Amino acid sequence: MKVKKFGGTSVGSAERIKNVGKLISGDGKNVIVLSAMSGTTNSLIEICDALKADDRQLAAKRIKDLRDKYTRVVEDLYGTEEYKSKANQIIDDIFSTIREAADADYCIDVRKRIVATGELMSTNLMHLHLKEKGINAQLLPALDFMKTDIHGEPDSEYIEREARKAITACPEADLYITQGFICRNAEGKIDNLERGGSDYTASLLGAALNADEIEIWTDIDGMHNNDPRFVEGTTPVHNLHFEEAAELAYFGAKILHPTCIQPAKARNIPVRLLNTLDPKAKGTLIENTLERNTIKAVAAKDNITAIKIKSGRMLLAYGFLKKVFEIFEKYETAIDMITTSEVGVSLTIDNEKNLTPIVEELKALGTVSIDRDMVIICVVGDLEWTNRGFEAKALEALCNVPVRMISYGGSNYNISFLIRSEDKVRALRMLSYHLF
Ligand code: ADP
Ligand code: ASP
Ligand code: MG
Secondary structure, three states: OEEEEEOOHHHOOHHHHHHHHHHHOOOOOOEEEEOOOOOHHHHHHHHHHHHHOOOHHHHHHHHHHHHHHHHHHHHHHOOOHHHHHHHHHHHHHHHHHHHHHHHOOOOHHHHHHHHOHHHHHHHHHHHHHHHHOOOOEEEEOHHHOOEEOOOOOEOHHHHHHHHHHHHHOOOOOOEEEEEOOEEEOOOOOEEEOOOOOHHHHHHHHHHHOOOOEEEEEEOOOOOEOOOOOOOOOOOEOOEEEHHHHHHHHHOOOOOOOOOOHHHHHHOOOOEEEEEOOOOOOOOEEEEOOOOOOOEEEEEEEEEEEEEEEEOHHHOOOOOHHHHHHHHHHHOOOOOOOEEEEOOEEEEEEOOOOOHHHHHHHHOOOOEEEEEEEEEEEEEEEOOOOOOOOHHHHHHHHOOOOOEEEEEEOOOOOEEEEEEEHHHHHHHHHHHHHHHO
């Protein structure tokens, strides 16, 4: 059994839904995870933003525009009046829940309930489309088994137990369809796995069901060796080690959700990245195999803030770093990169929510300075320290770019550079030119 996830563009129109319908039919009892149709989650977020700003008129207009879009999709997707009417009924019900939520006082739970409807719509539309084609697809509500714990982390035991139960309850199905992205939290309320989280759903389900493979179907033929949105002439990387893929995803390769490799790696389940628009293309296979002596790809992570703490007290002292880390722990802020010297430490964060109290407390340890609008550039491949010359090549590529921090040796798979965001595109292009 495979878990196959199709992203927003893959189900972005009636035509695309039909295309995915063909790809998933007659290929075994697989579990199909769907994102919302492209643009829908953004529209739902805009509706919530209007509600938050108490602009009920704007929210109502946006809700109507979105309903109109789905009217057109229904019209184009189904061949018979019977199925058009069934689909409109389901979409009407979902929009009733959106309007009900919109009428309530705005709060984060309202937002999460509204944002969850995108995946509910795409999966219901696909389910009915397959039914109309005579395929016995079973719709599995992700809210019955996708769950996070009190720390907001996936509750793997619960997911495994409940997802298996849901599938075993429908043995006669040809295939199973479920929603990506959405889940319940520890309190049982509707929540989500953050933007792009459908990849994470697929990987968590793949691990829970011990799938033979997890397929992530998107709009490009696999992981490219650089970000195709900024660099021309990038090419697909056909094989990646789990660790290489995890570094690339974490450090900005948008094709994968940052945490989606971990569950697959833990159970050694191969992940394949495939292109819905070109299903025969080889794509990328991510597994526990490392190709030696190659640099595979480059990625960039935006919106990074660098913090430097300079202190004479660090000289020949122990326990200084512990005090620094405790402050970040207290404010639940993850550190991405870190470099040290005898008199100071620089580190980076991607979440400024608690920056003010963090800086206030750090001031007790030394002089603090901040650099905003920075970017981490991550070069990924077989970068074991005994391999010679690879770090030199990456540095040489960046010889005309001011580099604020360099991190190397933290893993065998990456070297990271912190640069100004205005230099990002130039740096990515220079790296492609020198490395590939
Ligand atoms: P989906 O909606 O299917 O989840 P995403 O938009 O999240 O798709 O991810 C696919 C996009 O990721 C591609 O269209 C591409 O622009 C972008 N991307 C960024 N970096 C890379 C990379 N290194 N390789 C491939 N795609 C990348
Ligand atoms: N629909 C959600 C989003 O747009 C989840 C996903 O597509 O992965 O972020
Ligand atoms: Mg995505």
